[in-house]
Amino acid sequence: xxxxxxxxxxxxxxxxxxxxxxxxxxxxxxxxxxxxxxxxxxxxxxxxxxxxxxxxxxxxxxxxxxxxxxxxxxxxxxxxxxxxxxxxxxxxxxxxxxxxxxxxxxxxxxxxxxxxxxxxxxxxxxxxxxxxxxxxxxxxxxxxxxxxxxxxxxxxxxxxxxxxxxxxxxxxxxxxxxxxxxxxxxxxxxxxxxxxxxxxxxxxxxxxxxxxxxxxxxxxxxxxxxxxxxxxxxxxxxxxxxxxxxxxxxxxxxxxxxxxxxxx
Amino acid sequence: xxxxxxxxxxxxxxxxxxxxxxxxxxxxxxxxxxxxxxxxxxxxxxxxxxxxxxxxxxxxxxxxxxxxxxxxxxxxxxxxxxxxxxxxxxxxxxxxxxxxxxxxxxxxxxxxxxxxxxxxxxxxxxxx
Numbered sequence: 565x566x567x568x569x570x571x572x573x574x575x576x577x578x579x580x581x582x583x584x585x586x587x588x589x590x591x592x593x594x595x596x597x598x599x600x601x602x603x604x605x606x607x608x609x610x611x612x613x614x615x616x617x618x619x620x621x622x623x624x625x626x627x628x629x630x631x632x633x634x635x636x637x638x639x640x641x642x643x644x645x646x647x648x649x650x651x652x653x654x655x656x657x658x659x660x661x662x663x664x665x666x667x668x669x670x671x672x673x674x675x676x677x678x679x680x681x682x683x684x685x686x687x688x689x690x691x692x693x694x695x696x697x698x699x700x701x702x703x704x705x706x707x708x709x710x711x712x713x714x715x716x717x718x719x720x721x722x723x724x725x726x727x728x729x730x731x732x733x734x735x736x737x738x739x740x741x742x743x744x745x746x747x748x749x750x751x752x753x754x755x756x757x758x759x760x761x762x763x764x765x766x767x768x769x770x771x772x773x774x775x776x777x778x779x780x781x782x783x784x785x786x787x788x789x790x791x792x793x794x795x796x797x798x799x800x801x802x803x804x805x806x807x808x809x810x811x812x813x814x815x816x817x818x819x820x821x822x823x824x825x826x827x828x
Numbered sequence: 829x830x831x832x833x834x835x836x837x838x839x840x841x842x843x844x845x846x847x848x849x850x851x852x853x854x855x856x857x858x859x860x861x862x863x864x865x866x867x868x869x870x871x872x873x874x875x876x877x878x879x880x881x882x883x884x885x886x887x888x889x890x891x892x893x894x895x896x897x898x899x900x901x902x903x904x905x906x907x908x909x910x911x912x913x914x915x916x917x918x919x920x921x922x923x924x925x926x927x928x929x930x931x932x933x934x935x936x937x938x939x940x941x942x943x944x945x946x947x948x949x950x951x952x953x954x955x956x
Contacts, residue, residue: 599903599911700900709897710947745918747947765902 603765606794608704609682610823611759611773612805617780617789619674626779627677627772627790628652631757634771636748638738647729649757650679650772658814671828677790679772680727680757681814681822682706688719688728696754704823705759715752724815725822728756759792795823863937865930869923875906886942889916917948925951 618624631637631650638647656663658676686706689697696712697719699705720728734751742748746762749755760770768774769792776788793800802825805811811825874881876888892914895901904912904919912919924930927950935941 599913702900707897711893711897742949744949744951747917747949750946761900765900 598766601767603767604769605764606703607796608794608823609759609764610704610793610795610802610825611679612791612802612811612825612827613677614787614789614791614805614809614827615674615676616827617787618677619670621779621789624779625652626775630771630775631760633741633743634760634763635746636735636739636743637755638735638748639740640738645732647731647735647755649755650677652677659812660815661817662812676826678725678727678814679824680706680759681725681820681824682759684821684823685819687722687724687818687820691718691722693718700761705761706756707761708754708756708758710747710749710753710755713753715754717754719754724818724820728754730754863934865933866926867924867930868926871923873906873908874923875904875912875919877907889920889944892916916944917951921951927951 628650632639635649637649640646652675655667655671655674655676658678663672682705684699684704686697686699689699689706692698693716694712694714696709696714698707698709700707715730717730720730731749731751731753736742736748739748760768760772763770769777773788773790773792776790780786780788791801791805793802795802797803805827806825809827811827813822813825816822881888892904893916896914902914904914906912921927931942
């Protein structure tokens with residue numbers, strides 16, 4: 565096809581315009597389209613974390629930063645007050661009883677990304693006296709209703725993974741930059757990751773997954789370390805990964821059936 | 829009758845003092861005023877009719893809260909078919925960003941102090 569000068573100039577102009585205006589337009593479109601099209605749906609949300617890939621990005625905290633900014637998670641110097649939705653710890657702390665003295669050195673030194681496991685049998689749910697936390701039947705997310713939480717902390721004790729944090733002090737003063745789109749919490753309530761159910765409802769992937777995708781987007785291998793999808797769909801990316809790789813879960817002996825899987 | 833003069837003037841003074849608030853308002857210009865919430869949006873219509881909103885907006889907010897958090901239902905369709913996100917900060921406050929001249933003006937008058945703002949973010953410049 566021959567490109568005439570006028571067509572070329574038009575196309576070039578349009579491209580320049582869309583680059584300049586692209587972000588604003590996309591955001592406005594996003595902000596409204598989900599109202600009619602609905603959000604992302606699954607029968608069973610699950611996550612696969614590729615620890616090899618994650619640890620190749622030495623010391624990367626993009627996912628943690630994205631999550632904690634999106635959800636107004638406060639930052640405390642004092643470990644006693646720490647609030648965490650997504651965090652990292654050593655392999656031996658993450659996989660108690662699955663480590664041994666002679667595992668590969670890089671595994672021993674590796675850092676494991678952790679978050680709420682959105683268990684199939686969540687022990688936190690059965691102990692909650694106000695049903696502030698429950699497992700959503702449609703897609704398995706272990707939900708939080710911050711309006712109902714009375715701060716009894718039974719769930720904090722019941723969770724074997726340390727996924728729940730209690731606000732001992734008012735978190736507001738410890739959030740460096742408040743995201744106006746998501747409420748904070750107050751002193752006296754428990755909080756944790758919700759698999760970004762508020763983003764899924766608006767057709768967006770979880771903030772941590774999106775951040776990880778961005779991180780890998782420029783590289784040779786664009787498959788990120790965090791993969792999110794429907795466990796009940798045999799064609800989903802998570803199922804493909806689970807099929808092709810050996811994966812482990814945290815504290816499998818407890819029968820909680822975590823829905824976060826690790827490729828080690 | 830003894831001391832009728834004293835008793836009657838005493839009664840008159842008592843009556844004046846007892847009814848003082850009424851005289852005071854009458855003298856200081858007309859009837860007591862209700863709160864005057866300021867509408868600054870260019871929109872013509874709230875998410876429901878004005879009368880319902882005035883009396884029952886807290887019910888609507890409670891419904892929205894439960895439907896969103898517990899029912900994963902975030903879309904509100906108005907009688908005229910317009911769609912809104914069921915959100916306190918993102919919807920109500922986008923049309924009523926002047927929290928202190930709108931929400932607070934009524935609430936202060938009525939002596940209610942919704943605790944929502946200890947978590948939900950107030951619009952900028954709208955703090956009480």
